[in-house]
Amino acid sequence: MDWHLLGLSFITVFLSELGDKSQLAAIALSGRSQYPRAVFFGAAAALLLTSLLGALAGGAVAELLPTRVLKAIAAVGFAILAIRLLFNNSDEPLT
Secondary structure (H helix, E strand, O other), rough: OOHHHHHHHHHHHHHHHHHHHHHHHHHHHHOOOOOOOOHHHHHHHHHHHHHHHHHHHHHHHHHHHHHHHHHHHHHHHHHHHHHHHHHHOOOOOOO
């Protein structure tokens, strides 16, 4: 097992999920529930499943496209999102 990659993946996902909508939803659900453990296990299972699907999809796409092309696609995608956020009027929802 590549421990460096494991740690890098953990740190990346952990930092990107802080304050995310899913975390806020879990806070709201556990605040109204008598069983916060059930909310925790449900949210943890959902994050595990979405991470598994992302890793499997990423592995499948990596078989089809070279790494350089994947990085270029990701860079263009993030640049488009950044430009849309930069020039988006805060009164209008992103579509």
